[in-house]
Amino acid sequence: MEYKDYYKILGLPRDATQDQIKSAYRKLARKYHPDVSKEPQAEQRFKEVNEANEVLKDPDKRAAYDALGNNWHAGQDFRPPPGGAGGFDGFKREFNAEDIDQFSDFFASVFGSGFRRERPQPRQRGMDQNTRIQISLEDAHQGTTKKIRIDEPRQRPDVGGVPNSRTLNVRIPAGVTQGQQIRLAGQGSPGSGGNGDLFLEVDFAPHPIYRAEGKDIHLNLPIAPWEAALGATVPIPTLGGTVSLRIPPGSQSNQRLRLKGRGLPGKTAGDAFVQLEIVNPSADSDKAQKAYRKLAEHFGDFNPRAKLGV
Structure with a gap:
């Protein structure tokens, strides 16, 4: 193992003062910093x-290093005395895992024979958590804030008792879709290396008139026979409010019309699709029955089942 002459590395005599050590370190650190240095x-x-500064700036470490004697020279093979330099194994506990790889084997041998083997356990990030949140299509269209309760898992599942819970006010952005996940950074389970994340899966509550597919919204629209036959402009509901829709003359049941951009909002908004459903008036009066008879007489040659071959 190569002996490290820390005084020579900093360009200092062995009787250098702490101020001289500090000044020399700052000068050389600027000179060799990898982000700016052009030196080989x-x-x-x-x-x-x-490493030299780590030892010489600390009186105890410096004393341990000086106890090796001043007859060593940089580059010489070095074999540490048993137990390190004067029993300074306690130094090995001062460093974390990130520090270890910054120092040489020589440093480890002087300040604790177990230095490199006794790395502390890495800090563990907390577990991510997952839960579902149910919202209405109106909430998905406009955005909303919901209060949710999160049950914290017990540290020991074999121990009984009610798990801890907490509440969060969650902002649901406009334009979310069924099954979309919303990430809440740092709201998961705690850990020594920081909290995990909380993932909310969006679930749409059933709606009495709308059905969502991605950002598109679907609606069945009842129309009268004469509106289908003659054409009409009728009001229809959308998530953004009531709008007017033109029914083309000669429309049929199950025909689908599209309202561009009337679905859920977003960078590219969804559309609203309207499926026509012809609804006949009830023949529940003599007057209504008489009207249907006249209609039948007028369209006596009309066969709605002609395509079926009957």
Whole structure:
């Protein structure tokens, strides 16, 4: 193992003061910083400078290092005495996992034989959580704020008791679709490395007149026989309010008309699709029955089942 002469790395005598150490470190750190330095092997030199400063700025570590003696020279093969330099194994507990790879094997051998093996456990991010939220199509169209309750899982499932719960006010953006997930960063289960995320799956409540497919909205529209035959302009409901729709003359049941951009909003808004349904008036009076008889006489040759061959 190569001996590291920390004084030589910083360009200092062994009796350098703390102010001299600080000044030399700052100067060399600027010179070899990998983000700005054009020097050859800048990253390696930067690590060596940091390691030297880590030892010499701390009186206890410096004393342990100086206890090795001043007859060593950089590049010489070094074999640490048993137990490290004067029993300084306690230093190994001062560093976290991110620090370990920044220092050399020489540093590890001096300040604790178990330094590299005793890496602390990495910090664990909390678990993500998933839940569903039911909203109306009107809420999906306009956007809304909903209050939800989240039950926190118990740390030990074998222990009885009611799990902790918390409530959140969740903003539902306009234009969400069935099955879409909304991510709430940091609202999942807690962990030593930060909270997980909470994912809300959007579920549409059944609607009495509308049906959603993606961002498109579908509606069955009842019309009178004369509106279908002669054409008409009729009012229809949409999620954005009532609008007028022109029924072309000669329209038939199950014919579908499209209202562009009248579905759920978004960068590309959905459409509203209207399926026509011809509804006949009831023949529940003599006057109504007489009208139907006249209609039958007028269209006596009309056979609605002609396509069936009967």
